[in-house]
Amino acid sequence: MGKGRTEAFSDGVFSIAITLLILEIKVPPVAGQSNRELAWALFSLWPSFFAFVGSFATILVLWINHHGLFTLAEHATPQFLFANGFLLLFIIFLPFPTALLARHLTEPGGNTAAVVYCGTYVLTNISYHLLLTAATSTQSICKDVTPRLTRRIRRAYWFGTLIYISATITAWFHAVAGVLICSLLWILWTRLSYCDKAEQK
Amino acid sequence: MGKGRTEAFSDGVFSIAITLLILEIKVPPVAGQSNRELAWALFSLWPSFFAFVGSFATILVLWINHHGLFTLAEHATPQFLFANGFLLLFIIFLPFPTALLARHLTEPGGNTAAVVYCGTYVLTNISYHLLLTAATSTQSICKDVTPRLTRRIRRAYWFGTLIYISATITAWFHAVAGVLICSLLWILWTRLSYCDKAEQK
Amino acid sequence: MGKGRTEAFSDGVFSIAITLLILEIKVPPVAGQSNRELAWALFSLWPSFFAFVGSFATILVLWINHHGLFTLAEHATPQFLFANGFLLLFIIFLPFPTALLARHLTEPGGNTAAVVYCGTYVLTNISYHLLLTAATSTQSICKDVTPRLTRRIRRAYWFGTLIYISATITAWFHAVAGVLICSLLWILWTRLSYCDKAEQK
Amino acid sequence: MGKGRTEAFSDGVFSIAITLLILEIKVPPVAGQSNRELAWALFSLWPSFFAFVGSFATILVLWINHHGLFTLAEHATPQFLFANGFLLLFIIFLPFPTALLARHLTEPGGNTAAVVYCGTYVLTNISYHLLLTAATSTQSICKDVTPRLTRRIRRAYWFGTLIYISATITAWFHAVAGVLICSLLWILWTRLSYCDKAEQK
Numbered sequence: 102m103g104k105g106r107t108e109a110f111s112d113g114v115f116s117i118a119i120t121l122l123i124l125e126i127k128v129p130p131v132a133g134q135s136n137r138e139l140a141w142a143l144f145s146l147w148p149s150f151f152a153f154v155g156s157f158a159t160i161l162v163l164w165i166n167h168h169g170l171f172t173l174a175e176h177a178t179p180q181f182l183f184a185n186g187f188l189l190l191f192i193i194f195l196p197f198p199t200a201l202l203a204r205h206l207t208e209p210g211g212n213t214a215a216v217v218y219c220g221t222y223v224l225t226n227i228s229y230h231l232l233l234t235a236a237t238s239t240q241s242i243c244k245d246v247t248p249r250l251t252r253r254i255r256r257a258y259w260f261g262t263l264i265y266i267s268a269t270i271t272a273w274f275h276a277v278a279g280v281l282i283c284s285l286l287w288i289l290w291t292r293l294s295y296c297d298k299a300e301q302k
Numbered sequence: 303m304g305k306g307r308t309e310a311f312s313d314g315v316f317s318i319a320i321t322l323l324i325l326e327i328k329v330p331p332v333a334g335q336s337n338r339e340l341a342w343a344l345f346s347l348w349p350s351f352f353a354f355v356g357s358f359a360t361i362l363v364l365w366i367n368h369h370g371l372f373t374l375a376e377h378a379t380p381q382f383l384f385a386n387g388f389l390l391l392f393i394i395f396l397p398f399p400t401a402l403l404a405r406h407l408t409e410p411g412g413n414t415a416a417v418v419y420c421g422t423y424v425l426t427n428i429s430y431h432l433l434l435t436a437a438t439s440t441q442s443i444c445k446d447v448t449p450r451l452t453r454r455i456r457r458a459y460w461f462g463t464l465i466y467i468s469a470t471i472t473a474w475f476h477a478v479a480g481v482l483i484c485s486l487l488w489i490l491w492t493r494l495s496y497c498d499k500a501e502q503k
Numbered sequence: 504m505g506k507g508r509t510e511a512f513s514d515g516v517f518s519i520a521i522t523l524l525i526l527e528i529k530v531p532p533v534a535g536q537s538n539r540e541l542a543w544a545l546f547s548l549w550p551s552f553f554a555f556v557g558s559f560a561t562i563l564v565l566w567i568n569h570h571g572l573f574t575l576a577e578h579a580t581p582q583f584l585f586a587n588g589f590l591l592l593f594i595i596f597l598p599f600p601t602a603l604l605a606r607h608l609t610e611p612g613g614n615t616a617a618v619v620y621c622g623t624y625v626l627t628n629i630s631y632h633l634l635l636t637a638a639t640s641t642q643s644i645c646k647d648v649t650p651r652l653t654r655r656i657r658r659a660y661w662f663g664t665l666i667y668i669s670a671t672i673t674a675w676f677h678a679v680a681g682v683l684i685c686s687l688l689w690i691l692w693t694r695l696s697y698c699d700k701a702e703q704k
Numbered sequence: 705m706g707k708g709r710t711e712a713f714s715d716g717v718f719s720i721a722i723t724l725l726i727l728e729i730k731v732p733p734v735a736g737q738s739n740r741e742l743a744w745a746l747f748s749l750w751p752s753f754f755a756f757v758g759s760f761a762t763i764l765v766l767w768i769n770h771h772g773l774f775t776l777a778e779h780a781t782p783q784f785l786f787a788n789g790f791l792l793l794f795i796i797f798l799p800f801p802t803a804l805l806a807r808h809l810t811e812p813g814g815n816t817a818a819v820v821y822c823g824t825y826v827l828t829n830i831s832y833h834l835l836l837t838a839a840t841s842t843q844s845i846c847k848d849v850t851p852r853l854t855r856r857i858r859r860a861y862w863f864g865t866l867i868y869i870s871a872t873i874t875a876w877f878h879a880v881a882g883v884l885i886c887s888l889l890w891i892l893w894t895r896l897s898y899c900d901k902a903e904q905k
Contacts, residue, residue: 106771113719116314120322120394121723128401131409139411161387186764193723200731208734210742317515321523321595329602332610340612362588369508518716522796530803533811541813563789570709
């Protein structure tokens with residue numbers, strides 16, 4: 102199993118998971134609504150749009166980071182393939198907490214939905230930790246990857262772990278606040294570079 | 303992140319979004335209809351077929367234009383990747399307004415559905431403006447792309463903006479008319495060339 | 504727009520359309536059924552399985568033929584791209600008549616469902632005719648494609664047209680008979696070669 | 705039809721089928737549940753999560769084995785393409801028994817659901833047998849594939865056949881036990897090597 106094939110398969114899974122997000126936004130059922138009533142019905146779908154945009158941005162950035170991680174590894178060791186499979190499990194799973202959040206955020210059970218949503222990000226973060234470990238183990242790492250680079254990436258991942266756990270705890274007391282933290286953390290991941298050249302500057 | 307990978311990922315998203323359109327056409331539920339009644343039930347699904355064909359043609363042509371835009375850029379700058387992500391958000395979103403239109407076009411709330419449908423095209427058009435700007439910024443533009451070519455493309459995009467906004471306003475007064483304008487504008491985009499050679503003739 | 508990209512995009516659409524077929528087979532809803540009752544409920548889903556397998560085999564063979572057609576063309580002319588888009592429209596559409604058939608074949612409206620199913624194949628067949636014409640027009644045809652080869656393919660297509668129209672008419676009088684003809688015609692398409700070498704023997 | 709194209713198409717089908725699994729986990733409908741009630745509702749979805757993870761792991765490992773099988777064949781003979789199509793039919797089908805199991809495992813009809821689930825694995829196993837036969841037939845096999853290697857793979861497949869049939873019978877008496885056997889057998893397939901070098905050690 103080459104690294105290239107695994108990457109292509111993962112790309113397929115990422116692009117499908119990100120596109121399936123839209124299936125969870127349900128069109129208001131037909132009940133003779135007037136233009137005004139339909140506009141209002143659409144407006145009250147805001148938790149769906151909110152969850153959709155948050156998960157879209159996150160999956161897109163996770164995909165970019167996934168490529169970054171793949172550049173660190175020279176060979177796909179069995180350990181690396183296993184960690185990648187574990188990561189894909191959560192990528193495929195993401196549309197479920199997104200839909201759960203969309204429907205229950207403004208309901209009495211909103212905190213539970215938000216905790217599950219944020220908790221999924223914690224698990225995704227853990228799977229990135231595992232993939233980083235597998236990619237930088239002595240058998241698979243590229244020669245030109247410096248320890249300084251992997252330390253920097255690891256530090257950013259730990260920072261993510263901390264924030265995602267905090268968001269999960271926050272979500273228990275204030276659902277929207279917790280979700281907002283999770284949804285906005287993708288901005289951090291866009292700043293993360295997997296390239297040594299950026300570091301040498 | 304190379305340009306090639308981003309293009310392949312975008313292709314995946316386009317092909318999935320265009321195929322998901324069919325999921326929104328719902329089979330008439332079984333209720334002991336006779337052959338005649340079922341034929342009539344299928345016939346009354348015409349807004350679904352209409353929206354399906356319109357969105358199909360549009361996504362297909364947007365995809366062709368997406369490739370054209372990618373030929374203008376030599377490198378994928380972060381700004382370019384961000385604009386592309388913004389565009390993908392609307393491509394993935396398109397099945398929702400399509401389904402909304404399919405179900406509500408012939409209902410009292412038809413104008414709202416049509417305005418949302420046309421409005422999505424306005425936003426898609428804006429994201430193409432952004433991608434063009436990113437593709438032709440000084441860092442990423444190909445050497446053999448002339449200012450004359452980018453001006454011509456920009457002019458076509460502005461023409462599109464104008465028509466899509468007009469369609470959105472029209473949809474408020476006459477739903478079908480507004481949607482027809484949006485659905486037919488893809489014919490304009492098939493005429494648009496991203497190649498300098500065509501211009502030199 | 505190169506031929507390769509169009510082929511890759513079409514491959515994506517074919518593989519998604521063929522996989523979406525399964526979404527139309529609905530799990531019997533939970534209503535406290537015993538093992539025997541659930542087994543019976545599954546058994547009575549036979550029209551779904553029948554339609555699923557028929558459409559699966561057809562899309563798979565259409566995909567193989569699609570590749571054959573692409574080998575005939577050297578360049579992707581606009582006419583060729585347009586014909587290919589028209590073909591993709593019906594490939595994407597196929598899950599709908601499949602689901603219609605699955606639910607209504609054993610109902611009073613079975614003939615209507617079967618006519619729509621067979622009629623879709625007639626339209627698909629027409630789009631293959633158009634793609635063949637576009638692929639073998641003077642601007643796009645490969646040098647080593649002999650007129651004898653294109654005549655042989657055309658003849659097979661006309662044979663298909665005849666059978667699909669007959670099946671559509673048959674479906675009006677006997678739903679299952681018409682569908683059976685359509686579902687089994689893929690065997691013909693597996694026999695069709697797009698290669699001159701096979702002919703020279 | 706080259707081997708490469710068939711492999712790419714199959715990869716697409718595998719990645720879509722594995723991602724569609726999530727669509728079968730349904731979000732608990734909104735009914736004013738409190739946080740505690742929603743948490744409980746999510747917890748009682750355990751058969752869905754169980755079936756999801758089991759099918760995910762299985763499809764992922766089947767995909768890795770699919771690549772292994774493709775390395776054995778040098779040419780894609782018609783027989784090989786046919787066997788591959790037969791295999792894809794079951795890969796696409798897998799989300800259905802997964803959903804059936806998810807909803808009916810804890811219901812009175814759980815045994816029927818479990819038997820169908822395990823039975824699908826028996827059929828998938830048979831299609832792997834057929835693909836192995838096609839890949840190692842005299843017309844298509846690679847020169848450097850030793851009879852010893854194919855015998856070893858065949859033996860592992862027969863072992864799988866035996867276990868899957870046993871699981872199907874077990875499922876008739878104890879649903880969860882049968883499913884557990886099926887869901888865990890993917891661990892066996894991760895151990896299977898399609899490479900001669902591993903054998904020479």
